[in-house]
Amino acid sequence: MDALQVTNLSVAYEEKVVLQNVNLTTPVGHLTGIIGPNGAGKSTLIKAILNQLPNKTGAVHILERPLNPKDHLVGYVPQRNAVDWDFPANALDVVLMGRYGHIGMIRKPSAKDKQIAMECLKNVGMEAFADRSIGQLSGGQQQRVFLARALAQEAEVYFMDEPFVGVDAATERTIIAILKDLKAKGKSVFVVHHDLQTAADYFDWMILLNQTITASGPTEQTFTEDNLQEAYGGKLFFMDQTKLNKTFN
Amino acid sequence: MNEFWVLLTGSLVGITCGLTGVFLILRKTAMIADAISHTVLFGIVVAFMVTQSLSGFWMLVGAAIAGLLTTFLVQLLQSGGLQEDAAIGVVFTSLFALGVLFITLFAGNVHLDVEHVLMGEIAFVPWDTWDILGFSMPKAVWMLLIVLVFNLLFLVFFYKEMKLTTFDPVFALSIGLPIVAMHYSYMTLVSLTTVAAFDSVGAVLVVAMLIGPAATAYLMSKSVIGMIVWSMAFGVMAAITGYYLAKLWNTSIAGMMAAMIGVLFMLVFLFKPHDGWIWKVFKRMKIKDTEPNIL
Known part of the structure; x- marks a missing residue:
């Protein structure tokens, strides 16, 4: 059973393309990170999946049917701000x-x-x-x-937009424990996340995004330097920086 | 008896506007009330031109349509890239100007003068009565009661939906709430409230009644329901104290009522326990006193 299936999804705001031809499939029971640089369209992807954008094309299936709020299948955490x-x-x-x-x-x-x-x-x-x-x-x-x-x-499938932004360490631990608990109960969770340092620890499935899908699949296959280079383009420089920091601290 | 009707009318304006105004404040759309209070003039004039009557019913219909038109046009300009305040400014001045033009062109000899629409005259309320079901009451009281019932029913049915679509429309949409329909229904109610109230207190002072009590209540309340109760209470307080002060000083009743709204707001703003302005200044002074003098 697929938790989420997105087919040929494109979104444009006033002629500016934000998402282009997104295709992805994620089976149920995974804790999935949606990763990508600023402006990659991560939040837009969630909003498009939840049918909140009128100007989108393509199809979205949640648990293999079109989204219908009356099914109560989807839970949503918008950005706190x-x-x-x-x-x-x-x-x-x-x-x-x-x-x-x-x-x-x-x-x-x-x-x-x-x-x-x-x-x-x-x-x-x-x-x-x-x-x-x-x-x-x-x-x-x-x-x-x-x-x-x-x-x-x-719900059965949860979408969370940047739940770790601006929270204290204790809250971050609480949230990740709850997410892992949801996964253990067979729920599917999709989390927009931008901290590459913690991403591999938190998520067992990844969607790397930069306007279109760079890679999507199990973390060990997708969270590779090549894929990250591709998603982040020249902006991956800071990743080395954080690695350096880690080594020196 | 006349005094009673004027007080009742004022209090009903306070209650109805207080109730409706709460969500204007919470939705940060207070200025749309200003717009609607002016564009209902356009609706009323058009209603008169179409029906050739000044009956309260057609006035309400015209006002409701004008309110919806205002809301729709503001939304339209906004989605075209204009900021909300600019969109409101353009729409309401244009429609109001059209209303004024239509009055002078097509309704010059009818009792529909601009000054009356803007300022109202609550002192004349008792002489314009309607008989409904054998009861004879001032027309203003009937209209306000009817609109109050609409407002109350809407909130009884859709209280939780209004709360959620106001607090978090994105989440509301994700669980399938009809947020656009809610918005337009609510704006229709704002229009109806405006037209029912402005006949007695005038369009400009309707805005004071819609926004002032609710803004005061916002300073006081920890829940939406609490805010609604306080807002209605402040509306009534302003109406009653305003009436007696106007009588005492022999001045405009509606003007005094609106002035009292300002007075109540300032009192709460200054003296509210814990986070009123005076309280804060006092606390700051206390902290200074207890600070050790390092010099």
């Missing part, structure tokens, strides 16, 4: 939003929905902050709330 954290809501309110798809229009969240939301907060180590205004949480805590909301979706 995409929302206004001064919004008057507490952590539990936001996690509960992950249940809205299951609840359906008009109806109110039930006691069971609230219980599920609370458990998801617990999973990310945030149960003590359920009543806290989201504006008073740290960046890492906000990211955990977003992850808890995705968990509350009880």
